[in-house]
Each structure stands twice: as C-alpha cells, then as structure tokens.
Amino acid sequence: MAWDRNQMAARAGQELKDGMYVNLGIGIPTLVSNYIPEGVSVTLQSENGMLGMGPFPYEGEEDPDLINAGKQTITELAHTSYFDSATSFGMIRGGKIAMAILGAMEVDEKGDLANWMIPGKLIKGMGGAMDLVAGVGRVIVVMDHTNKHGESKLLKECTLPLTGAGVVDRIITNLGVLDVVEGGLKIVETADGVTEDELRAATEATIV
Amino acid sequence: MQKVYGSATEALEGVIKDGMLIAAGGFGLSGIPELLLAAIRDSGVKDLTFASNNAGVDDFGIGILLQTRQVKKMISSYVGENAEFMRQYLSGELELEFNPQGTLAERMRAGGAGIPGFYTKTGVGTVIAEGKDHKDFNGQTYIMEEGIFADLSIVKAWKADTTGNAIFRKTARNFNPPAAMCGKVCIMEVEEIVQPGELDPDHIHLPGIYVHRIIQGAHEKRIEQRTTRPRSAA
Numbered sequence: 001m002a003w004d005r006n007q008m009a010a011r012a013g014q015e016l017k018d019g020m021y022v023n024l025g026i027g028i029p030t031l032v033s034n035y036i037p038e039g040v041s042v043t044l045q046s047e048n049g050m051l052g053m054g055p056f057p058y059e060g061e062e063d064p065d066l067i068n069a070g071k072q073t074i075t076e077l078a079h080t081s082y083f084d085s086a087t088s089f090g091m092i093r094g095g096k097i098a099m100a101i102l103g104a105m106e107v108d109e110k111g112d113l114a115n116w117m118i119p120g121k122l123i124k125g126m127g128g129a130m131d132l133v134a135g136v137g138r139v140i141v142v143m144d145h146t147n148k149h150g151e152s153k154l155l156k157e158c159t160l161p162l163t164g165a166g167v168v169d170r171i172i173t174n175l176g177v178l179d180v181v182e183g184g185l186k187i188v189e190t191a192d193g194v195t196e197d198e199l200r201a202a203t204e205a206t207i208v
Numbered sequence: 209m210q211k212v213y214g215s216a217t218e219a220l221e222g223v224i225k226d227g228m229l230i231a232a233g234g235f236g237l238s239g240i241p242e243l244l245l246a247a248i249r250d251s252g253v254k255d256l257t258f259a260s261n262n263a264g265v266d267d268f269g270i271g272i273l274l275q276t277r278q279v280k281k282m283i284s285s286y287v288g289e290n291a292e293f294m295r296q297y298l299s300g301e302l303e304l305e306f307n308p309q310g311t312l313a314e315r316m317r318a319g320g321a322g323i324p325g326f327y328t329k330t331g332v333g334t335v336i337a338e339g340k341d342h343k344d345f346n347g348q349t350y351i352m353e354e355g356i357f358a359d360l361s362i363v364k365a366w367k368a369d370t371t372g373n374a375i376f377r378k379t380a381r382n383f384n385p386p387a388a389m390c391g392k393v394c395i396m397e398v399e400e401i402v403q404p405g406e407l408d409p410d411h412i413h414l415p416g417i418y419v420h421r422i423i424q425g426a427h428e429k430r431i432e433q434r435t436t437r438p439r440s441a442a
Contacts, residue, residue: 047309048235049382059436064238064429065366065380071236071289072435082378084385084413085235085261086317089310093330112333123297124288126336131310134330165333 001193002145002174010035012101012142012172016042023047023092023132025102026070028142032101043079045097047128049088052080069128089128093135100136102129104143104168106158109205111168111180113141114160126163133164145173145202152204154178154185175199184208211422212370212401216247219395219421223360226253227280231316231358231391232260232270233384236289237432239376240269241362243397243425248362249273257281259316259356259390261309261383263293268430274302283356285309289432308336311353313386318355320389320418325354361391364427365414368398369405372419373412381413388418395421 003011005028013035016022023045024032033055036042044053046068053068054075062073091097106114113133116126133139146152154171170188171178176199177188184206190199200207213219230248234240245264248256249272256279263282264271273279274292281303287293296302307315308330318326327350331337341352363384366377374396376384388394401424 046379048238049379056435056437058439062431062434062436063378064431065378067236067238067379067432071238071432073431073433074435076378082376082381084376084381085309085313085383086386089313093310093314093328123294125284125286125306126308127286128309130308130334130336131330134328134332135310162334 001191003191004174006031007191008142008172008174011177012140013037015099015101015140015170016040018042020098021045021051021096023097023100023136025100025129027103029101029103030070032142045088045091046074047088047092047132049083049085050076050080052077054080089131092128092131095135095137097136099138099140100132101140101142102132104141104153106153106155106160107141107143107168107171108155108158109180109184111166112158113139113163113168114158115163117161119161129163133167138169139167140170140172141168142172145175145199152202154203154205156205175202181208211372211420213421213423216243216397216423216425217250219423220244220247220251223393223395224248224251224253227255228253228359229257229259231356231361231387232258233363233382233387234269235261235379235382237264237269237430239364239380239382239384240264241364241397242269242427243423244362244395245270245272249276249278254278255280257283259283259312259358259387261285261312263287263290265289265432266292277301281305283307283312285312306336313383315353315356316383316386316390319357320386323355325352327352356390358391359393361388361394363388363394363396365396365398367400367402367407368396368419368422369402369407369416370422371404372396372416372422373407373409374398374414374416374419375407375411376413385414388414393420394418395423397423397425399427400424
C-alpha cells in the first residue's frame with residue numbers, strides 16, 4: 001500500500017495555510033487545488049501573470065486570453081488580478097509567494113532539485129521553475145518515490161542538471177513525507193500501509 | 209506624428225532587416241503578435257534572433273518562421289511544444305539560449321529601463337550560472353544577467369489609442385509590456401484602435417512612449433490546451 005496521485009495531492013493540500021499565496025506546478029501539484037482544507041483560503045498564482053486562478057471553464061466559455069502556466073484555459077475569480085511577466089517574476093523572486101508545490105525528476109539530501117532536463121532526451125526548457133525555487137518562501141516537491149525502473153528518486157546527489165541548489169524544504173512521495181535537514185532527509189510520516197523500513201529501503205539519500 | 213499603419217507589412221517597411229534581434233511578446237500562443245509574425249515570414253528576412261518565452265507550435269506563432277528557416281537563434285525559457293524546433297536544434301541548424309522565465313522577463317524590462325546588467329539568485333548553482341559573474345550580497349550569492357536591447361519589438365495588445373497607449377486583456381498581457389520596452393523600435397498589433405481620450409489614462413498598462421507603430425487586425429487567437437470542466441460539476 002502507498003498513496004496514489006490524489007492521496008499525495010491531498011497530503012500536499014495539508015501544507016496550505018490560510019491566507020497563503022501559492023504557486024502550483026504541472027502534474028500532481030495541479031491536483032492540490034482540489035484538496036484545499038476546509039476553512040483555508042489560498043490565492044493561486046499563475047506565473048504567466050495572474051493571482052487568483054479559478055477552475056477550468058465550462059465548455060464553450062474558454063477564453064484564449066485566459067490561460068495558466070501550463071497553457072490550459074482557466075477562469076478568473078472575484079479577487080483576481082493580472083500583471084505582466086516581469087511583475088510576476090518580481091513577486092516570485094522577491095519572496096512574496098509563500099510556497100511552491102512542484103514535481104521533480106530527482107531530489108537529493110542537500111535539497112538540490114532536478115526537474116527540467118535530461119541531457120540528450122528532454123530539452124524543453126526550465127520555464128519558470130528556476131525562478132520559483134530560488135525565490136519562493138517554501139518549496140515542496142510532490143513526486144513518486146522511485147522511477148519506472150524502481151530506482152530511488154531521493155538521491156545522495158542529483159545526477160541530472162539542477163533546477164536549484166539547496167532549495168527543497170519538504171518532499172511528499174507515494175511512500176511518505178520527508179524534510180530536508182542538516183545532514184540528510186528526516187522522515188516526517190509514512191504513507192498509509194507503508195512502514196518506515198520500506199520507506200528507508202526505497203531511499204538512496206541519507207536518512208537522519 | 210502618425211503611428212497608425214494600414215497593415216503589418218506596411219508597419220515593417222524600413223524596419224525589418226536580416227540578422228535582427230527581435231523581442232516578441234506572448235506566452236504559449238496567448239497574446240502573440242500573430243499578424244506581425246506572418247508579415248515577417250512573408251518579408252523573407254533571415255538569420256533572425258528572437259527573444260521570446262516560447263517558440264510557438266509547428267504551424268502558429270514563431271513556429272511559422274522556423275518552417276521557413278528564417279530564425280538563427282532563440283532566447284527562450286520553454287520550447288517543448290514545437291517538433292520542428294527540436295529537429296532543427298538537434299541537427300545544429302538552430303541556436304538556443306535557455307533563460308529562466310523570470311530572468312528573460314527581467315532582461316527585457318532592464319533593457320527597456322536602461323539597465324545593462326542586474327544580479328539575480330535565479331539559476332545559482334545550475335548550468336545557467338556557468339561563466340557568469342557571481343557576487344555575494346548580504347550573505348547570499350547572485351549571478352549577473354544582462355539587459356536585452358532589441359533592434360525591434362513586436363507585441364500584441366487588446367486596445368490602443370492612436371498614440372500607442374495600450375491596454376492588454378487578462379493573461380494575454382504576459383511578456384508584451386517588457387518586450388515592448390526593450391526594442392529600439394516597437395510595433396504593436398491590436399484588436400481595436402480607439403481615439404485619444406477613449407481609454408481612461410489611469411487604466412493604461414503600457415504608455416505610448418514605448419510604441420512607435422500600431423496596426424489593427426483580426427486575430428485568430430488559437431488555444432493551445434483547451435481544458436474544460438463538466439457543467440454538472442459542483
């Protein structure tokens with residue numbers, strides 16, 4: 001047993017605190033918007049120039065002038081504001097966004113993050129990921145604990161080109177939750193039905 | 209001073225040249241200067257360098273200039289939606305300089321504001337920082353990035369008056385204001401040109417000082433990822 005995508009997103013949702021301005025990445029992080037806890041109000045930033053991102057539009061109401069950072073059509077809310085890309089990354093780099101929840105290919109025990117490039121294979125670009133991890137208050141990674149070959153994605157040292165060095169605060173995987181601390185990763189909790197031994201066995205990084 | 213031109217082709221006359229550095233607005237296919245891109249393709253100029261967040265898709269946006277091999281180099285943050293781009297890049301026909309998205313936006317803004325270089329913590333410890341000046345401020349390391357001073361800016365706004373005061377619509381604003389600011393000459397295409405006085409001066413997003421030529425036209429405004437929710441959902 002372990003958490004599925006939605007359970008991982010729900011666990012990440014518990015990181016959200018009332019009043020936060022938050023940026024959600026593409027993939028499982030996008031699902032986190034379905035799991036904002038009762039009584040908690042957060043404002044979602046879309047780095048292409050919007051605060052207060054609403055849900056997907058109803059069919060027939062799509063607006064080509066209103067998209068999120070994944071280029072998907074979205075809607076606005078009563079408190080929405082729009083701004084240009086320089087202003088958007090000014091608030092990211094300036095530390096005004098409290099938290100980013102992102103996917104990753106690899107994270108290591110120093111909090112280094114790799115999520116933008118596989119040399120020779122994937123060369124799409126970093127988009128806003130490098131700015132986000134450098135600038136926001138807290139970086140939470142949500143990803144599977146192992147890759148499709150069963151190898152740990154929580155490493156002693158990242159092998160792929162970095163998105164940021166020493167930037168990750170917390171990692172939520174299908175097996176549990178770990179924090180980046182002095183000397184390695186610290187287990188915060190294990191997923192339903194996962195033992196601490198199983199989580200350790202699936203982790204290459206030093207667990208302290 | 210007449211800023212309004214009859215067509216994108218007329219607005220490019222005397223401005224567009226081989227080998228130019230062009231800053232283009234838009235994010236994905238949203239808010240891209242689609243009329244000017246088509247006119248640049250038709251002009252036949254080549255060896256262009258584009259500072260643009262994305263490279264369009266194969267048959268829309270900057271992608272149409274890749275098909276005709278008019279682009280020598282892209283300065284972008286994300287080019288993942290364009291198969292022809294990948295083919296040309298992997299075969300060495302096209303140069304690519306990846307910039308983090310916020311660094312690209314700030315490089316444009318800085319260029320327009322007369323700032324040749326600035327320090328940012330974005331990219332420190334990554335390949336982006338290699339060969340760049342590092343400097344510590346208050347115990348944190350930053351790298352120097354340079355302002356972009358483009359030969360030409362091409363942008364898209366929603367409405368502008370005949371003096372170039374412009375208003376953008378929703379997230380179609382994106383890179384358009386910083387791209388407009390950093391060009392020696394800025395050509396703007398809009399959905400509607402109005403008379404001075406029709407736009408509230410307090411609501412102008414980009415003052416006309418940054419805009420040299422304006423055209424009006426019909427826009428396709430293609431949607432890249434059409435995503436909806438069912439009406440039955442709560």
